[in-house]
Amino acid sequence: MVQVQTEVSAGSEVAAPRPPRLTRRVRxxxxxxxxxxxLVLGFLAIVIGPLVMVGWYSLHHFETLTGQFTFAGADNYEALADDPRLPGVLAATGLFVVCIVPLGISLSLLLAVLVNxxxxxxKVFRAIFFAPTLVSLAAWTIVWHFLxxxxxxVNSLLRTLSIHGPDWLREPGAAMAAVIVVQVLKGAGMNMxxxxxxxxxxxxxxxxSARVDGAGRFRTFRSITLPIISPEILMAVMLMTIGAFKVFEQILLLTGGGPGYSTTVLIFYIYRQAFGTGDLGYxxxxxxxxxxILLLLTAGLWQLRKKVVFYESD
Structure with a gap:
């Protein structure tokens, strides 16, 4: 009996299952x-890959009309400093962004307060204010072009008020104002x-509690509501800032960057250099x-959150 039990025990030890090669944590x-x-592969293919290619092209003279592709080193970056039109383009871009963001945020916040x-x-007014967001960007811009x-x-309405309206799309100041208004009205619904x-x-x-303590509506909104919704406001400011740098279709369909270069923002200038003159390197x-520029602005706004954003856990 002892020998049989020993043999059985030995067999049991031999037949014991091996531990899995991969632990649960590894799996x-x-x-x-x-x-x-x-997600990582998509980010590499859609973001990092094109960014690397843009950097590679910027080190070459690449003319699409002649097919010439030669190494240029830092020539294209030196050309940035010598480009007489670039300061005006940057000024137009800065004016566009500085006007778009405060006006868009203010209008969206006002509409949100009204429809709240x-x-x-x-609910009907909410749908009306949000409707421009659903309209095709090209259709929205073309309609405004005729208006x-x-x-x-627009000028017909101004004439009824005895106001002589300008040629909105052919006068430098009026053209920039028109593009800004069209863009602000288009994006107000989403931020609302x-x-x-x-x-x-x-x-x-x-x-x-604030009203019981005697605070009025404006004081309550400024001291309580605004600090609480400050994270959403900062997010909207960041999204609108990035979006303002990417406004292209409205300028193409409304003014074509004109008159002159008065509404030529940076992204439209890039388009002109790439597909107008055919200089992909520049x-x-x-x-x-x-x-x-976008990286610096985004980093600055992100650092600003420490001072202007309210956190409930603080």
């Missing part, structure tokens, strides 16, 4: 890498929804300049 890590792989009221039919013609609806959701998340007990240098 979870592999699964995590597999799930994130499509509990009034009959308020802003010298004999268009963001701010509306933020306003509805403000705790009612805080605003009611266009690549301009693109990296715009990337550097």
């Amino acid at each position: 979870e890590q592999i699964a995590g890498y597999l799930f994130t792989a499509p 009221q509990k009034l009959p039919g308020i 802003l013609l010298p004999n268009g609806a 929804l963001i701010f509306l959701a933020a306003l509805q998340s403000v705790p009612k007990e805080l605003t009611e 266009a690549g240098a301009l693109s990296l300049l715009m990337f550097a």
Whole structure:
């Protein structure tokens, strides 16, 4: 009996299952890498890859008309300093961004406050204010092009008020103002929804306590509501800043960058250099300049959050 039990024990030791080669932690890590792989590969293919190619083109003279592709070193970057039109283009870009962001944020916040009221039919007004966001960008711009013609609806309305309207699309100052207004009205609806959701998340007990203490509507909004929704405002400012640098279709369809170069912003100037003159190398240098400007602005706004953004945990 002892011998049989010994043999059985020995057989049991031989037949014991081996531990798995991959532990549970390793399997979870592999699964995590597999799930994130499509995102990483897409980021490399759509963002990093084109950025590297732009940098490569910027180091060459690449003329699409002649097919010439020669190494240029830093020539394209030196040309940035010698380009007589670039300061005006940067000034127009700065003016465009500086006007778009405050006007867009103010209008969107005002609309959000208005449609946040509990009034009959308020949902209809929400839909009306949001409708421009759903309209095709090209269709929206073409309609405004006809409205802003010298004999268009805008000047006709001004004439009824005994005001002589300018040629909106052919006078430098008026053309820039027209592009800014068209862009602000197009994007106001989306930011309105963001701010509306933020306003509805403000705790009612805080605003009611402020009113009990004697604070008026404006004081309550400035001291309680604005600090609480400041993260959403900062996010909208960052998105609008980046979006203002990418406005292209409106300028192409409304003014074509004119009159002269008065509405030629940086991205439209890049388009002109790449597809107008066919100089992809210089266009690549301009693109990296715009990337550097956006990177600095985004980093600055992100650092600004420490001073202007309210955090409930602080």
